[in-house]
Amino acid sequence: MGIYQYINEKVLGNAGGDLEEVQIFPTYRMKVKKNEVVTRFGQIEDKAYFLISGIMESAIEKDGELKIISFTFPNNFVCSYTSFLLQTPSEIQSKAITDCEIEYFFKEDLEQAYKTSIVANQFGRYVIEQLFISKLKRENDFLTKTAKEAYQDLIKERPEIVQEIPLNKIAKYLGIQPESLSRIRAEIS
Amino acid sequence: MGIYQYINEKVLGNAGGDLEEVQIFPTYRMKVKKNEVVTRFGQIEDKAYFLISGIMESAIEKDGELKIISFTFPNNFVCSYTSFLLQTPSEIQSKAITDCEIEYFFKEDLEQAYKTSIVANQFGRYVIEQLFISKLKRENDFLTKTAKEAYQDLIKERPEIVQEIPLNKIAKYLGIQPESLSRIRAEIS
DNA sequence: CGCCGAGTTGAACTGAATCAAGAAACGTGG
């Protein structure tokens, strides 16, 4: 799947529909190797990325330590959103956890499309709505769950994360130390 | 300020511009008394609310306890977003902390406007972008700050909250118990 | 074979929760 198909299926709801109509801005492709950094701290982001294959992580930094805010699997967007939207220095670093193939487009082209295309606007709105919902869920988790509950729910709700991603990264995603996650795992098995 | 002016100024960037053009869907007004609940747990939300005057809180529930996810001040939107967007039962309760005046509109009318109006789409996109950015910041806070840091930063960044909202609600917003906040306050003064 | 990153385990420590009680501020009716 690529961005145009994503728009057709997810945004417009017509699987297998006319692809011409949704080519609202140009997109490009690139490949990145495992551990390669795609978006850097401090950089002003002018691109948004769509993951074709592989797994990526997005992280923020505090006192030299990385805290992971999301893992991205294929057919989802990766971006330093605040930087992309407000053109401020990025507080997010996105990195390939495995070899990845990425499709991307430029903010400039998106903005241009917004001016004339309803589909472009629907697309932008849809993507950010999904992201917002995921962050609402995460806020809910932080406010209501212990580390143990959070991990157990992650196993149920995002098994792909637990299966494919090393435990120290999962810990940093849950907001705890790897040692704590290790103890939690010992406890529940 | 009302929704149309919000669209003109914030979304379109032309303060004092032509107001006719942005009346893309009908809006309504209502008044609610202090402590009145506006959106209920379990309800499917068909309206979005814009706060004209007063202060509101939005909260989720866990084990009979309320956890506050946001305080809303005038000229901002309040909504059970996940419910509004996905038409699922609301996990959010929104309540007036003071007497409030509220402008609102229906999802149905918004959806209709999305089909034909670029401005409507830009509006929907802009609102959710702002909300998403605020949740990203909140995620950042949960991952990187101790309760003490979070409270000190709140004093700096959202003084209106600290001044106008009781401490037990602020504690529930920061994800700690009122007693802990009280101790933190004793410590830093 | 030896190294290195990933994961586990132990012991001491700390930030925040919990439970219980009391003080201060608030508003509402008499």
Added chain:
DNA sequence: CCACGTTTCTTGATTCAGTTCAACTCGGCG
């Protein structure tokens, strides 16, 4: 305007979840 009940805020003692730092195990890879 005072009295009373309610809500808001504080303080104390104890418990607990998760951190920190250190050491050790295991599996993969050059």
